[in-house]
Amino acid sequence: MSAILPPAAKYWWKQPLDRVEGTWIVIALTWCLIMFFMMPYWHVYGKQNLSNEAYRTTPEVYQKKTQEMVDKYTVRKETAQEIPVVHPPAGSDVYLIARLWQWWPILELEEGKTYRLHIMSMDWLHGFSLQPENINIEVHPGYEHIVTMTPTKADNYSIICNEFCGVNHHTMASKLYVVKSAK
Amino acid sequence: MAVNRMFRVCPATGFKVHEPAEALMKINAVTAVVALLVGGILALLVILTRWQTVHLLPADAFYMVLTAHGLNMLVFWIIFFEVAVLYFCGTVLLNSRLATPTFAWVAYALMLIGALVNNYAVMIRGDSSVMFTSYVPMGAHWSFYLGLILFAVGALIACFVFLGTLVVAKAERTYNGSVSLVTFGALTACIIAVFTIAAGAIILIPTFFWSIGLISHIDSLMYRTVWWGFGHSSQQINVSAHVAVWYAIAAIVFGAKPMSEKVSRGAFLLYILFLQLASAHHLLADPGLTSNWKIFNTSYAMYLAVLASMVHGLTVPGAIEVAQREKGFNKGLFEWLRKAPWGNPVFSGMFISLIGFGFLGGISGVMMGTEQLNLIIHNTIYVPGHFHATVVVGTTLAFMSLTYFVIPTIFRRELMFPGLAKWQPYLFGLGMSGFSLFMMGAGTLGVPRRHWDMSFAGALMQHEFPATAWLMMTLMAITGLVAIVGGAAYLLITVCSVFIGKKITTPGFKHISARDNAAAPVSLPNVVVPSHGNIGTAGFVAPGTFVLAIGFLISFVLYYFVNWKYLSTVWPLN
Ligand code: HEM
Ligand SMILES: [Cu+2]
Ligand SMILES: [Cu+2]
Numbered sequence: 001m002s003a004i005l006p007p008a009a010k011y012w013w014k015q016p017l018d019r020v021e022g023t024w025i026v027i028a029l030t031w032c033l034i035m036f037f038m039m040p041y042w043h044v045y046g047k048q049n050l051s052n053e054a055y056r057t058t059p060e061v062y063q064k065k066t067q068e069m070v071d072k073y074t075v076r077k078e079t080a081q082e083i084p085v086v087h088p089p090a091g092s093d094v095y096l097i098a099r100l101w102q103w104w105p106i107l108e109l110e111e112g113k114t115y116r117l118h119i120m121s122m123d124w125l126h127g128f129s130l131q132p133e134n135i136n137i138e139v140h141p142g143y144e145h146i147v148t149m150t151p152t153k154a155d156n157y158s159i160i161c162n163e164f165c166g167v168n169h170h171t172m173a174s175k176l177y178v179v180k181s182a183k
Numbered sequence: 184m185a186v187n188r189m190f191r192v193c194p195a196t197g198f199k200v201h202e203p204a205e206a207l208m209k210i211n212a213v214t215a216v217v218a219l220l221v222g223g224i225l226a227l228l229v230i231l232t233r234w235q236t237v238h239l240l241p242a243d244a245f246y247m248v249l250t251a252h253g254l255n256m257l258v259f260w261i262i263f264f265e266v267a268v269l270y271f272c273g274t275v276l277l278n279s280r281l282a283t284p285t286f287a288w289v290a291y292a293l294m295l296i297g298a299l300v301n302n303y304a305v306m307i308r309g310d311s312s313v314m315f316t317s318y319v320p321m322g323a324h325w326s327f328y329l330g331l332i333l334f335a336v337g338a339l340i341a342c343f344v345f346l347g348t349l350v351v352a353k354a355e356r357t358y359n360g361s362v363s364l365v366t367f368g369a370l371t372a373c374i375i376a377v378f379t380i381a382a383g384a385i386i387l388i389p390t391f392f393w394s395i396g397l398i399s400h401i402d403s404l405m406y407r408t409v410w411w412g413f414g415h416s417s418q419q420i421n422v423s424a425h426v427a428v429w430y431a432i433a434a435i436v437f438g439a440k441p442m443s444e445k446v447s448r449g450a451f452l453l454y455i456l457f458l459q460l461a462s463a464h465h466l467l468a469d470p471g472l473t474s475n476w477k478i479f480n481t482s483y484a485m486y487l488a489v490l491a492s493m494v495h496g497l498t499v500p501g502a503i504e505v506a507q508r509e510k511g512f513n514k515g516l517f518e519w520l521r522k523a524p525w526g527n528p529v530f531s532g533m534f535i536s537l538i539g540f541g542f543l544g545g546i547s548g549v550m551m552g553t554e555q556l557n558l559i560i561h562n563t564i565y566v567p568g569h570f571h572a573t574v575v576v577g578t579t580l581a582f583m584s585l586t587y588f589v590i591p592t593i594f595r596r597e598l599m600f601p602g603l604a605k606w607q608p609y610l611f612g613l614g615m616s617g618f619s620l621f622m623m624g625a626g627t628l629g630v631p632r633r634h635w636d637m638s639f640a641g642a643l644m645q646h647e648f649p650a651t652a653w654l655m656m657t658l659m660a661i662t663g664l665v666a667i668v669g670g671a672a673y674l675l676i677t678v679c680s681v682f683i684g685k686k687i688t689t690p691g692f693k694h695i696s697a698r699d700n701a702a703a704p705v706s707l708p709n710v711v712v713p714s715h716g717n718i719g720t721a722g723f724v725a726p727g728t729f730v731l732a733i734g735f736l737i738s739f740v741l742y743y744f745v746n747w748k749y750l751s752t753v754w755p756l757n
Contacts, residue, residue, distance in 0.1 A: 002434035003364040003441050003502065004276050010360055012444040020501060020723045021446050021494075024732055028493040031736065032486035035743065039478045039554045042747075047755040048555055054470035079643045102643075114755075124321045125403055127562045127631070131646050133753050134629045136561035138469040140403045141320060145470030150755040158646030160639075162562040162631035164314055166321065167243050170635045171642035 050137065053146040059122045062144055066095035070105050078106060078175075090181065093118060093146075096159075098126040098139045100166060103159050103174035110181040111154045120144045127163030130176065136162060151178040188280055194689045195592050204274040204281035208267045208593055210291060212586070215263035216677055218298065219579075222255035223670045230667070234660030235637060235653070242635040246312040249633060251305045253315035257574060258334070259298045264582050265372065265424050266290070266341045271593075272369035272427065273348035279357040282347030286340055293337030301330025314633060316410065319390060319401045328391035335387070339380045342373045364441050364448065365434070368427025371451040372420045379420060383413035404471050411462030421574055422492065423454055425536065425581040429499045432533040432581075435588055436524065439506035442498050442725070450498070453491035467557035477554050489549055496541045497732045500534075501725040508718035508725075516727040532584025532608035539616045540577030544569060546739050547623060556746050559753065564634075565626020572619040575666075580612050583673050590677065596684030600676050607676065611669025617662030625655035 009015070043049055074084040084105040088094050090113035097104045099122040109115055119128055119139050126139040137147065151157075161172035190199040228248045231239040240248060274281050281287060304311040304327035311323035349370065352358060362370070386409040392398045430447070433439040441447045463480030466472055507519030524530050547569040551560050560566065590598050598604055630637055630652050637656065639645040720726045 002438050003430040003447075004434040005363050006358050006360045007363075007444050008360075012361065015443050015445065017446065018442050018501075018724050020719075020725050020729050021442055021498065024497045024729065025446070025490075025494060027736065028490050031740070032490050032493075035489075035549065035553070036478075036486055038747070039481075042555050043474060046555060046751065047757070048558065048750050048753055049474070049757045050468065050555070050558055051757055052473050056471075081643060083643075125318050129562065129629065129631060130754075131629045132649070134559050134563070134627070135753055135756065136468055136558060136563065138407075138466075138561065140470060142402070143404060143470045148757050152754055158644070160629075160631060160646050162634065163318075164246070164633040167246065168641075169246075169633070170242065170637075170639060173639050173642045173644050173646050175644050 051145075051147050055144045055146075056142055057120070057144045058142070059120075062095070062118075062120050063097065063122070065118075066097050066105075069093070069095050074105070075108065083174075085177070088115070091115065096128075097122060098128065098161070098172075099123055101161070101168040101172040103161075103172065106175050106177070108177040108179060109151050111151055111178055113181060114148060114150045117147045117149045118144055119147065124165050125163045126161050126165050126172065129160045129162040131158045131160055133157065138163060154178045154180045187284070190280075193275075193592055198275045199278045200593070201274045201280040203284035204270050204287075205593060207281065207284060207287050207291065208270045208589075211263050211267040211270070212589070213681065214291075214295060214298075215260050215267065216674065218255045218259035218263060219670070220674050221302075222252055222260055223667065223674065225249075225252035225255065226663075226670075227667055228252075230660050230663040232635070233656065235656065237660075238636070243312070245635045246314075246633070247305060247309055250312045250314050251302065254301060254305065255298075256579075257315060258331075261421060261574070261578060261582075262334075262338055263294065265376075265420065266294070266338065268424055268428065268582075268585075269341065269345040269369050269373060270348075271589075272366045273345045273352070275593075276363050276366050277349075277352040277358050279348060279352035279355065282344055282351045287344045290337045290340035290344060293340065294334050295337075297330045297332070297334025297337060299330070300326050300333065304330060316414065317390070318410070319393070319403055319406045322394055325391060325394040328387050328394055332384070332387050332391060335380050335383050338376065342376050342380075345369070345373050361444075364444060365427045365431045367448055368423055368430060368451055371454055372423035372427065374455055375416060375423060376420045379413055379416040382409060382416065386410050386413060404466075404469060407466060407469065408462055408472075411465040415462050415465060418570075418574065419454055419488070421578040423451065425540070425578040426451075426492075426495045426499070428581045428585050429495070429533055429537055430502070432529055432584060432588070433499055433503050433506070436527065436530045436533075437503050437506040439502040442501045442505060446494060447498050450491040450494040453487050453494075457487040457491075464552035464557070467552075467554050468561040474554065481552050481554055486549070489545075492541075492545060493732075496537070496545070496735065497728060499537060500731065501728040504725040504728045505718065513718050516730055519727060526605050528604045528608050529584050529587045531605075532580050532587070532612065535608055535612035535616075536577055536580040536584065539572055539580070539612060539619075541735060542738065543616055543619050543623075544573035544577055546742050548573065549739075550743060550746050553743075553746075556750055558756070559746070559750055560626060562632055563626035564630045564632045565623045567632050568619045568622030568624075568626055571615060571622065576612055576615045576619065580608065580615070583611065584608060586673075586677055590680050590684070591687060594681050594684075595687045596680050597687060598676065599679045599684050600672075603672050604676050607669055607672045609669075610672060611666055614662050614665030614667075614669050618659055618666055621655045621659035621662060625652050625659060628652040628655065630656065 070084050070086055073086045073088045075087045076085050078085055085108055086105045087108040090110050093116045095118045121139045121141040128137040128139050155178055157176040159174045159176050187203050189202045192199055225248050229252050231237045232245045304324045308324055311327040313321050313323045393401050467477055504519045512519045512522045550556055590596055718724055723729055
C-alpha cells in the first residue's frame with residue numbers, strides 16, 4: 001500500500017489518527033483562528049484600516065470637484081507643466097486625480113492633521129503607492145474612494161503608480177508634501 | 184470505432200499503461216516543456232531589464248515580454264503539464280484505459296491553437312501588452328481573449344476526459360476499493376478546474392465581445408472580482424496538483440504510504456470546499472467592497488484552506504519519515520532525512536519544492552492575504568516574489584522532479600546528463616528561493632511590480648528608492664540568473680533524453696488487452712489497519728517532521744506579527 005495505490009484496507013477511514021497528525025491539526029487550526037480574529041480585532045483596536053467609503057461617479061463630476069479645490073487652495077505651481085500645489089485646510093476633503101500618466105494636483109498637507117482624501121481614476125486602473133510609507137491602494141475609474149488619512153511626520157513623500165497602466169506607467173510619479181502645521 | 188484497449192506493462196512499476204493515453208501524456212508534457220522554454224527565454228529578457236544596471240529592453244518591449252512570460256509560464260506550461268498529470272493519475276495509477284482518446288486529442292488541439300493565437304496577439308501583433316490579468320478598461324486585441332477562451336475550452340474537455348476515465352475505471356473494475364490518494368488529489372485539482380474555468384468563461388467571454396465592440400462597457404471592479412475568481416482558484420489547482428505530485432514522489436522514492444488516508448484526503452476536501460471566494464485577497468486594496476466581505480472571503484472562511492496546506496505540509500514529510508524509520512533509519516530526530524537520497528533529483532526537487540512552498544510561498548501568501556497587511560504590500564514586487572515561491576519553487580519544481588521519473592517510465596528513455604540532473608533541482612530551487620526572497624525584500628521597500636524603470640527616467644518628478652532597494656533588485660537579478668541556468672539545465676536534460684536518449688527496451692515485452700485487465704476481484708481485507716509499528720519517540724511516529732513543523736509555525740508567527748508591528752507604524756487610515 002502506498003499513496004499511488006488504492007488503500008489496502010476497505011475501511012481506510014477507520015484507521016486511527018497518529019498522535020503527530022492530531023496534535024498538529026489542533027495547533028494549526030488554533031493558529032488559523034488567531035489569524036482570522038486578528039482582522040476584526042484590528043478594525044476595533046488598530047489605526048490602519050482601509051475605508052469602505054466609495055461612491056460611483058463620473059470623470060466629469062470628479063474633475064469639477066477637484067478643480068474647485070484647486071481654484072481655492074493653490075499655493076504655487078511646480079514642474080515644467082505648472083502643476084498646482086494645493087494646501088487645503090486641515091480636516092477638509094482633498095481630491096486627487098489619477099490619469100494617464102499623472103497624479104493631479106500635488107498635495108501639501110499638515111503634519112498630524114486628518115484629511116479625507118478622495119482618489120479616482122479618469123481612465124484606466126492605477127495604483128496609488130505612497131513612498132516611503134509604502135501605503136498602496138488600487139484606483140479604479142468610476143469609483144470615488146475616500147480614505148481618511150493622517151500624515152504623521154513632515155517630509156517630502158512620493159506618490160508612484162504601481163498598477164500597470166501602459167507604456168509610460170513608470171513616469172507616473174508625483175510628490176506629496178507634509179509640512180509642520182502653521183498655527 | 185473500435186476502442187484501442189492495448190496496454191503495456193511497465194517493467195519498473197508493474198503498472199499497466201494504456202497506449203493511447205501514453206501518447207497523449209507525452210504530447211501534452213512535451214508541449215508544456217516547449218512553453219517553459221519560451222517562457223524561460225522571456226524570463227531572461229525580463230530579468231535583464233529589471234536589473235537596472237543592464238536595463239536591456241525599451242519600455243514597450245518589456246511590457247510585451249512580461250505579458251508573454253506570465254502567460255506562457257503560468258497558463259501554458261503549467262496547464263499542459265497538469266493535463267498530462269491528470270491522464271497519468273487517471274489511467275496508469277488505476278490500470279485503466281483513457282475514456283475517449285479522441286476527445287482528449289480535440290482538447291489538446293484546442294489548447295494548442297488557443298496558446299498559439301494568444302501568443303500571436305501578444306508577440307506578433309504586439310498590441311496586447313495587457314499582462315496576463317488583462318484588467319479592463321485597458322484592452323487587448325480580440326485574438327488575445329479568443330486564444331484564452333479556446334485554451335480554456337480545451338482544458339475543460341481534458342478535465343471531463345479525466346472524469347470519464349474515473350468512471351470507466353470504476354465500471355471496468357480495474358482497481359479494488361477506493362482510488363489512490365494521488366488520484367484523489369488529481370481529482371481535487373480537476374474539480375477545482377471545472378469551477379475555475381466557469382469563472383474564466385463568465386469574465387473572458389464578455390471581454391471578448393467588448394473587444395469586438397458588441398458590449399460597450401465593462402466595470403473595472405466587477406472585472407477584477409470575477410477575473411480573480413478564475414485567476415486565484417486556478418492557483419489552487421496548481422497547489423492540489425503539486426501536493427498530489429509530492430505524495431506520488433514520496434510513494435515512488437520511498438514506498439511511503441499516507442500517515443492516514445483520512446487526514447490527507449480530508450485536507451484535499453478542504454481545498455474544494457473553501458477556496459471558491461479566494462478572489463477576495465486580490466481586492467483588499469480596492470474601493471467599493473465592504474470589510475466584512477473582505478475578511479470573510481480573504482481567509483477562505485477562516486483559513487480552512489490554509490489549514491489544509493499546513494496539514495499536507497506535515498503529512499507528506501511525515502509519510503517519508505515513517506517509511507524511512509520503518510526501513511531502519513530510526514535513530515534520533517533526523518537520521519531519516521540525512522540518509523535520504525539527496526543525489527536523486529526526483530527526491531531533492533520534491534523536497535526543496537515542499538520546503539520552499541511552505542516557508543516562502545505559504546507564509547508570505549497568508550501575510551499578503553490579511554486584509555490590513557495587504558495595504559503595505561499590494562502591487563509591490565513582493566507579490567511576484569510570493570508567487571514565484573508558490574508556482575515556481577512549489578509547482579514548477581515539483582513537476583520538474585516528476586519528469587525525472589517519467590522519462591524512463593513513460594518515455595522509455597535513459598536520462599541523459601545524470602550528473603547535471605543531480606544538481607539541477609539545487610540550482611533551480613535555491614536560485615528561485617533566493618530570487619523570491621529578494622523580490623519580497625524589495626517589495627517591502629516599496630519597489631513596484633510590472634515597472635520598467637525604478638529610477639523613473641523621463642518622469643516630471645522622481646522618487647528615489649533607498650539604496651537597499653537597489654541592492655535587493657540586483658541580488659534578485661543575480662539569483663534569478665542562477666535559476667535560469669537551472670531551468671536551462673532542465674530543458675537540456677529533458678529535451679535531449681526524450682529525443683536522443685538511449686531507448687529502454689524490455690525483454691519479454693508484451694501487450695495485454697483490456698479484457699484481461701480487470702483487477703482480480705480479491706476482496707480487500709475487512710480489517711482496520713493498525714497504526715504504525717514501533718518507531719519514533721514519545722508516541723510520535725514522525726518526531727522529526729513534527730519538530731520541522733513547529734519550526735515552521737514559529738517562523739510563521741514571528742513573521743506575521745512583525746508585519747502587524749510594521750503596519751502599526753504607518754500613517755493612520757480609515
Ligand atoms: C528562472 C525562472 C524565472 C525568472 C528568472 C522569472 C522572473 C520574473 C520576473 C523578473 C518577473 C517580473 C516582475 C515584475 O516586473 O513585475 C516575472 C513575472 C512573472 N513570472 Fe516569472 N520568472 C521565472 C519563472 C517563472 C515561472 C516558472 C512561472 C510560472 C510557472 C512564472 C510566472 C510569472 C508570472 C505569472 C509573472 C507575472 C507577470 C505579470 O506581472 O503580469 N515565472 N518573472
Ligand atoms: Cu498609473
Ligand atoms: Cu501605472
